[in-house]
Amino acid sequence: MSVSRELLVNLFYTMAKTAATRIPVDVYDTLRKAREAEDNPLARAQLDAILKDIEIACRTSRPICQDTGTPYLFIELGDEFPLRSGVIEAAAEGIRRATREGYLRPNAVDPVYARNSGDNTGRYVPWVHVDLVPGDKLHVHLLMKGGGSEAPTTLVMSTPLKGWENLKKAVVEAIARAGPLPCPPLVVGVAVAAGGDMAVSLAKRALLRPIGVRNEDPRLAKFEEELLDALNKLGVGPHGFGGRTSVLDVKFDYAHRHPATFAIGIVTNCWAVRRVEAEVTSSGEARILSKHLLPEEGGGCRPGVPSIEG
Amino acid sequence: MAEYRLRTPLSDEDVERLRVGDIVYISGTLVTARDEAHKKVLELLEKGEKPPIDLRGLALYHCGPVAVRRPDGTWEIRAAGPTTSMRMESVEAEFIEKTGIKMVIGKGGMGPRTAEAMKKYKAVYAVFTGGAGALAANAIKRVIDVFWLDELGIPEALWVFEVQDFGPLVITIDTTGRNYYEERMNEVKKNAEKIIEELLKKPIP
Structure with missing residues (x-):
């Protein structure tokens, strides 16, 4: 053959x-856990509608x-x-x-x-x-x-000395500013690189890693978890109705940077990964x-x- | 938060009792319009002509569906979740004033100009769960008509749907001028400042 x-x-x-x-199983399981953990009634109603939608789509191939x-x-x-x-x-x-x-x-x-x-x-x-x-x-x-979840896409050309500080600020601000527009809960891709195009492109590719699969580098695994916890304190919630789950996961990647640059790319995916x-x-x-x-x-x-x- | 089941055409009284946070299921006629269809309707009205359907009392849906024409010429709506409403902010106030629609359905909320028009002309804004395209399609019983299909294409055309218990819709702008998302986003902004402060105390990776 x-x-x-x-x-x-x-x-x-x-x-x-x-x-x-057909939704990836890791996304479905994470949304279900979010539904179980949610006590805000409006946020819960959104997650219920999302899960119902996923199941109708699966059964009817829509x-x-x-x-x-x-x-x-x-x-x-x-x-x-x-x-x-x-x-x-x-x-x-x-x-x-x-x-x-x-x-x-x-x-x-x-x-x-x-x-x-x-x-x-x-x-x-x-x-x-x-x-x-x-x-x-x-x-x-x-x-x-x-298309909707392209709304928070951010490129920050930081100075290297302020790189990590600016990265933390930019990630939180991008998700806060976008609010309900990109259809949260989101998956967030973040990357650092030499050029702006490289950073945004790596951030997008980081979205491919399944939810819950942490970075191979233990330092970055910890960093991803820190950002995840921080973003879920924002109170954006499913479709902006508040509650515990604004993001489903955060994925980080990087390329070697140029001595003079610290390009930060931020990309999001809606819940419908x-x-x-x-x-x-x-x-x-x-x-x-x-x-x-x-x-x-x-x-x-x-x-x-x-x-x-x- | 109360739950309501409403049928189009909607009256002023129907929408005046709705409040931010209420959940609504709607039955009757739903008309879709995105950017281009808004523009075309307003251009027609400007010229003194009528849009292809009388919109008074109806619900307007910011949506570009996945639609497939069956061999017999009828349409199957396969997915029909909402699109981002904010894109229509610059034209929605005028649209509400001139067409007499009573409910705007979309996602992500709308701005102060729309909220003001809703207070003045008695209309509400409701959110359908973003992305829930199959759930929405399930509530669409049939396509009554479609206009401007050749010119604008499937997503931008003006579709007229017959719907049954379309929802859950959450009211986020009511006729008192309250705008839920504006309040929520102010809170989120405050939270963001605190979160950044805490994050900056942590070591860099």
């Missing part, structure tokens, strides 16, 4: 459909949220994997198919000619990030990133790796790994 275009189109179609309709996002692809491409640009072409085709079948809202708008492309692809869309790695595998994350992780070997075995809430026979939902649809 080898890697065919058809296999990849089917994989990306399944990933897009899964992202839109989008969790009507803003099905902009597609971001984070690819690790093995040296011996047989396809290169074909991967991206297949991803675009899988996304177009998921759009045609009503799993994705057409969200790609040409800003110059004021036209919606109608199929979620267009100039630089899907947005692709590729890392070249040893080995024979294609490893890919699809993140369908909602649409991310799917998959892997393809050079011999053409494709599988989804991430766990999602899947429909069960008899009408319920259960956690599981989606199989690839033809």
Whole structure:
């Protein structure tokens, strides 16, 4: 067996459909815990509506949220994997198919000619990030990133001496200022790097790490927890109705910086985290790796790994 | 906080008894409009023409749905949660004044100009849970009509939905001029100052 275009189109179609309709299990479990811990009635009503929405979406294969996002692809491409640009072409085709079948809202708008492309692809869309790695595998994350939760996106070009101080201030202020707009409870990505584009890009990629999975570096693991606790004291709460849970998690990443710069990037994801992780070997075995809430026979939902649809 | 079940068309009395924090489920006719549809309705009224549907007493929904046309030509609404209402802040006061809508539904709240118009012309703003697109679609019984589809595309078109028990909607601006989110955000701002102070005492990583 080898890697065919058809296999990849089917994989990306399944990933897009899964992202839109089936919440990752780590997100679902965290939202349920937040609901159990919540004693503010308005915040609880919001979390109840969110959980109900997730379960309806799962059972009926409807989008969790009507803003099905902009597609971001984070690819690790093995040296011996047989396809290169074909991967991206297949991803675009899988996304177009998921759009045609009503799993994705057409969200790609040409800003110059004021036209919606109608199929979620267009100039630089899907947005692709590729890392070249040893080995024979294609490893890919699809993140369908909602527009509303771009609101708090922040770039601070700090002086290095004030770097960490400015970072702490900027994170708290970004989440406080955005209030209900980005659909909290949020996942927050924070990064430090040399250039502004690097910091924001790393912060976005940090959103891929599942909730509850801490940074590998113990210092940063502790820092993530400090920021998480601090942000949950803000009182923004689910959709701005107060309560205990303003953010579901905080993820930190960094690149080596320039001696003269300390770029801080802050990015958020709404509660409706649409991310799917998959892997393809050079011999053409494709599988989804991430766990999602899947429909069960008899009408319920259960956690599981989606199989690839033809 | 009280809970109400209301049916469109809404009267002044219907909305005047609603208060910030009340939960409402609405049945009847819901009309969607985002940025472009607001602009078009106001342009028509400016020229002395009528919008394609009489909006008096109806509920306006800030929403761009995921809609699929069935083979028989009817529409299936697959997801229809709210969009960010603040984008319409610059035009909503005029929209309320000129169309006579009684309820605006969206997410994230609206500003002082809208709150003032709501007090003056008797209307309320209600939040539907942001992102809960499948839950919203579940309450939409059918598409009565859609306007400006070719010109504006699916998300921006003006959709007319028949809904049953659409909610939970939380009132965050009432006819007394109270604006829940403004109060909440002032508190959050104060909390933020304290939190930053505490965070800065902790060592850097």
